[in-house]
Amino acid sequence: MIISIASGKGGTGKTTVAVNLALSLDNAQLLDCDVEEPNAHIFLNPIISDKIPAYVPVPEIDKDKCTYCGKCAEVCAYHAIAVIPANNGKKGNVLVFPHLCHGCGACSLLCPADAIKEVKKEIGVVEVGDSGDIQFVHGILNVGEIMSPPLIRQVKQYINPTRTAIIDAPPGTTCPVIEAVKGSDFCILVTEPTPFGLYDLKLAVEVLNKLTIPFGVVINRSDIGDDKTEIYCREHNIPDLMRIPFDREIAELYSKGIPLVKEKKEYKTGFNNLYKTILKSIK
Amino acid sequence: MKQILVISGKGGTGKTILTASFASLAPNKIMVDCDVDAADLHLILHPEVKHKYDFKSGKTAKINKDLCVRCDKCVKLCRFEAIEKTFIVNRVSCEGCGLCSRICPAGAIEMEENNSGEWYISDTKYGPLVHAKLGIAQENSGKLVVKIRQAAKELAEKQIRDYVIIDGPPGIGCPVIASLSGVDTAVIVTEPTFSGLHDMKRVLELAGHFKIACMVVINKYDLNTEMTQKIEGYCKTREIPVAGKIPFSQEVSKSIVNGMPAVEYCKNGVSEEIIKIWGMLKC
Numbered sequence: 213m214i215i216s217i218a219s220g221k222g223g224t225g226k227t228t229v230a231v232n233l234a235l236s237l238d239n240a241q242l243l244d245c246d247v248e249e250p251n252a253h254i255f256l257n258p259i260i261s262d263k264i265p266a267y268v269p270v271p272e273i274d275k276d277k278c279t280y281c282g283k284c285a286e287v288c289a290y291h292a293i294a295v296i297p298a299n300n301g302k303k304g305n306v307l308v309f310p311h312l313c314h315g316c317g318a319c320s321l322l323c324p325a326d327a328i329k330e331v332k333k334e335i336g337v338v339e340v341g342d343s344g345d346i347q348f349v350h351g352i353l354n355v356g357e358i359m360s361p362p363l364i365r366q367v368k369q370y371i372n373p374t375r376t377a378i379i380d381a382p383p384g385t386t387c388p389v390i391e392a393v394k395g396s397d398f399c400i401l402v403t404e405p406t407p408f409g410l411y412d413l414k415l416a417v418e419v420l421n422k423l424t425i426p427f428g429v430v431i432n433r434s435d436i437g438d439d440k441t442e443i444y445c446r447e448h449n450i451p452d453l454m455r456i457p458f459d460r461e462i463a464e465l466y467s468k469g470i471p472l473v474k475e476k477k478e479y480k481t482g483f484n485n486l487y488k489t490i491l492k493s494i495k
Numbered sequence: 496m497k498q499i500l501v502i503s504g505k506g507g508t509g510k511t512i513l514t515a516s517f518a519s520l521a522p523n524k525i526m527v528d529c530d531v532d533a534a535d536l537h538l539i540l541h542p543e544v545k546h547k548y549d550f551k552s553g554k555t556a557k558i559n560k561d562l563c564v565r566c567d568k569c570v571k572l573c574r575f576e577a578i579e580k581t582f583i584v585n586r587v588s589c590e591g592c593g594l595c596s597r598i599c600p601a602g603a604i605e606m607e608e609n610n611s612g613e614w615y616i617s618d619t620k621y622g623p624l625v626h627a628k629l630g631i632a633q634e635n636s637g638k639l640v641v642k643i644r645q646a647a648k649e650l651a652e653k654q655i656r657d658y659v660i661i662d663g664p665p666g667i668g669c670p671v672i673a674s675l676s677g678v679d680t681a682v683i684v685t686e687p688t689f690s691g692l693h694d695m696k697r698v699l700e701l702a703g704h705f706k707i708a709c710m711v712v713i714n715k716y717d718l719n720t721e722m723t724q725k726i727e728g729y730c731k732t733r734e735i736p737v738a739g740k741i742p743f744s745q746e747v748s749k750s751i752v753n754g755m756p757a758v759e760y761c762k763n764g765v766s767e768e769i770i771k772i773w774g775m776l777k778c
C-alpha cells in the first residue's frame with residue numbers, strides 16, 4: 213500500500229506525519245519526494261547504502277552531420293534548442309539549453325540528418341538506506357536545477373510493494389506534487405486551522421479529486437487559529453483523521469530533529485490508529 | 496526602484512506574514528504574490544480585482560478516435576506515459592511536447608492550447624497587488640511567475656514606485672528561480688530547526704548562484720535559542736547579514752485569522768522586530 217502525505221501550504225507538518233507514521237508501523241518504507249528541500253533524513257538519520265545519480269536525457273548535436281535545417285528547434289515545444297542557419301558560406305550553429313529540456317526525445321527522433329543523440333545530464337541523486345526497520349529513500353535535487361519531476365519519478369521507482377510505502381510530498385499543488393502523489397492508494401493532507409491553511413487545503417482537495425485519490429485530513433496545531441477548517445471538512449465529508457495540538461514541547465523536539473513518537477509514546481498509538489482508520493476507509 | 500523578494504526554502508516559516516508586514520510599512524510600493532500555486536497574500540491584503548487576464552501556456556494532446564488506427568506508436572514513444580493503452584490521453588501526465596501528434600501516421604492527434612490559470616492586477620489599501628491563480632493540476636508555474644513579475648515591474652516603472660515587495664514560493668525549483676531573477680535583495684526567512692537550517696543553506700546557495708544579495712530573518716527564534724545561534728554562526732561565516740530575530744507569539748496566528756498584517760495586529764515584540772527589519776532592508 214502507498215500512502216502519500218501532502219499539504220498545499222508548506223510547513224504544516226507533512227514530514228512530522230510521514231516520519232512518525234513510518235516509526236509507528238511495522239514494515240514501513242519512507243520515500244522523501246520533496247527533492248527540493250528533503251528533510252525526513254534529519255529525523256531518521258538513515259544509514260545510506262547506495263547513492264544513484266539521477267539523469268535526464270538531453271540532446272547532443274553531431275555538428276559534422278547537422279545541416280542546420282532548423283527542424284529540431286521547430287519541434288521543441290520548450291524552446292530548448294535554437295538553430296542559427298548557415299549564411300554566406302559561414303557555418304551555422306545549434307545552441308542547446310539543457311535546463312529547458314523535458315527529455316521528450318522529439319528532436320533526436322525527428323532530425324532528418326540523424327545528427328542528434330541523447331546524452332545523460334545529472335540533475336540530482338537518489339539515496340537509498342535504512343533507519344532501524346524502516347527502508348529509506350530520498351532524492352536530492354542539484355541546486356539550480358529547474359526540473360524536479362523526473363527526479364521524483366526516479367525516487368518512486370524504489371517503492372517496495374511488500375511494505376507500507378509512505379511518500380513525503382513537496383508543498384504546493386503543481387507538477388512536483390502531482391508526480392509525488394500519483395498512484396497513491398490514499399493521501400493524508402496535513403493542514404493547520406488558519407485562513408492560510410484552509411485556503412491551501414481547498415486547493416489540495418481539488419487536486420486529489422482530479423486525480424481521484426481518496427484522502428483525509430490531519431489538523432496540526434489544532435488549537436491555534438479558528439474552527440473553519442473543521443467545519444469545511446464536516447460539510448464536505450472529508451475524514452478528520454487526527455488532531456495534533458500546539459505544544460511547545462513538540463515544536464522543540466521538531467527543532468532538534470527528534471521524532472515525536474520517540475519522546476511522547478502516546479503518539480505512537482495515535483499514529484497507529486491513524487493507519488487503521490486509513491485501512492478501514494479504503495476497504 | 497528596489498525589488499525585494501521574500502523566500503525561505505522550507506515552507507511555513509513566515510514568508511507571507513513578513514511580506515504583508517512590509518506591505519504595511521513600505522512607502523510608495525506595489526506587491527507581487529509569486530507563490531502562484533498556493534497564494535495566500537490576498538488573505539491579508541484583501542485585494543479588489545481591477546484587471547483580470549487569462550494565462551495560456553503549453554499544450555495537451557487530444558486523440559481523434561475516428562481517425563486513430565490504433566497502431567500504438569504514440570503509446571510507445573511518449574516519454575511521460577501520458578497515452579493509455581486505450582488511446583486516451585492522461586491530461587495530467589501529458590507535458591505537451593507534441594511528439595505524438597508529429598509521428599501519428601493517421602494525423603489523429605492534435606495539440607490543444609491549455610488555459611492554465613488567471614492573473615490579476617488589484618487594488619489594496621496598501622497599493623496595487625499583482626497576483627495569480629494557477630489552474631488545478633496545471634504546469635508552468637515558473638512561466639506564470641515570469642509573467643506577473645514582468646507586469647509588476649512595468650506597473651511600478653509607470654507609476655514611479657520606490658519598492659516592489661514580492662512574496663516568493665517555497666522550495667528551490669522552477670518558480671523560485673523565476674522569482675529570484677533580477678531582484679535587488681532576497682530576504683530568507685528561516686526558523687531555528689534542523690530543517691530550517693538545512694533548507695536555508697540550499698536556498699542561500701541558489702541565491703548565490705544567481706549573485707543575489709541576501710539577508711536572513713530568523714522567525715520564532717526563541718523556540719530553540721541554541722539552533723538560532725547555530726544559524727547566526729553559519730550566516731557570519733558566509734558574511735550574510737541577519738536582519739532580525741522575531742520571537743514566537745500566538746498573536747501571529749491570530750493576525751492571520753483576523754486578516755491583518757502581523758506588524759499592525761501584534762502589540763508586542765513581534766511588531767518591534769519587523770519594524771527594525773524593514774529599517775535595515777529599505778536602505
